[in-house]
Structures are given as structure tokens and as C-alpha cells.
Amino acid sequence: MSIIVAPSMLSADFGNLDKDVEMVNQSEAGWFHLDIMDGVFVPNISYGFPVVKAIAKRAKKPMDAHLMIVDPDRYLSQFKDMGVEWLSVHYEACTHLHRTIQAIHNLGMKAGVALNPHTPVSLLEDILCDLDFVCLMSVNPGFGGQSFIEHSTEKVKRLKEMIVKNNCNCLIEVDGGVTTKNAAMLAEAGADVLVAGSAVFGAADPTEAVKLIKG
Ligand code: DX5
Ligand code: ZN
Secondary structure (H helix, E strand, O other): OOOEEEEEHHHOOHHHHHHHHHHHHHOOOOOEEEEEEEOOOOOOEOOOHHHHHHHHHHOOOOEEEEEEOOOHHHHHHHHHHOOOOEEEEEHHHOOOHHHHHHHHHHOOOEEEEEEOOOOOHHHHOOOHHHOOEEEEEOOOOOOOOOOOOOOHHHHHHHHHHHHHHHOOOOEEEEEOOOOOOOHHHHHHHOOOEEEEOHHHHOOOOHHHHHHHHHO
């Protein structure tokens, strides 16, 4: 399977959002990655419903929302209503993770679990085959533009082994510090989806950056 590139709109120009949404539409990107931060689960607040709606209005590709919020169950249906197709919640923010995943599925969305850098992939063993994707954080969530944590590549490999061994139908998404330089290595390790914010929107030619990350 070829790599899906998901530009993180956190690094877009919010004063010129339509232009950046259009760039993603026209590029080889597969998804829009939307980072929702509540200032509680992570030490930053990003954007909320009005911005997601503005992106949704023009997006011609699936939206992948990454909820970095406590108690995400409160908002699942609103993301469905805005047209989000792929929705991930954090392992560290969900006491009843299985129930949350069921709720996402019952709403008709693809369900994912995001793991902080310190959370071992082995903790997903009993839920892996219920997931459509795992979002492996390769930086500590909260900010764009951070450096890739090298150990993450090892986690991608281990997760890939678990998926193959259990014959699950689950994609691996890598999020944080992805660049044109480490993308091929991550694809080789088993990644299916690469999220990239600063490496895309900070590039002189964002369309070309998407192409290079896709490989
Ligand atoms: C971090 C977010 C990422 C971030 C990626 O909390 O989940 O999606 O926007 O940005 P870069 O690619 O700049 O690390
Ligand atoms: Zn993200």
C-alpha cells in the first residue's frame, strides 16, 4: 500500500485557510489531519469547531481528527456531524477505551487510538483488532515543529509485528516530526499514514513536500 500523507492543519496559515485547504486538495495528500487540543490533556489550545467547519466546507479529502482532549466521549457525535471520517482518541485520556471505540464505530466513523511516546504499543494487544488505526506519537503532543523522537521507529516496527501476528486490519499513523528525510525510513518500518505539519506548510513548495514525503 502506498503511503497516505496527512498534512496537519495546525501548521496552516489561519489567516489564509482556504488557500492551504486548496493546496491539500490539489496535492498528493490523502487526508487532512486536524489537531484538537484542550489545554488540559496537553499544554496548548489549538482550535475547535468553527475552524473544523471552515476546513470541512472546502476539504475534498477525508478528515482525520486527533483529539488531544480529556473525556473525548462528550464530543464524538459533533465530529461526526462535521464530516470527520477518521477519529482518534488518546489511550492516556480514556478510562473505558473499548467503550469509546465502540461509540466512534456506532457513529459510523473509523476509530483510532493515539499513544504518547512513553506508552508501550503492547498495551493495545487486547484492542488492536477493534481499531482501524493507531496514531503513534513521535513527539510529545501539544505543539507542531518538534523534533522526531528516534525511538518511535522501533515502536512502529513492534506495532507492525503485532498487527501481522494477530491478522488485524489496522493502519499505523505516525505523528510528529515527520520530514522528507525520515519518511522513507518510517514507511519501511511499517507506517501507512504519515502526518506532517511544519515539513509541509513550512516548505517553500508545500505540494512538492507532500510528494517527497509520500515517496
Ligand atoms: C502534535 C500534533 C501533530 C503536529 C505535527 O501534538 O499531534 O499532528 O501538528 O506537527 P509537525 O509535523 O510539525 O511535528
Ligand atoms: Zn496530530
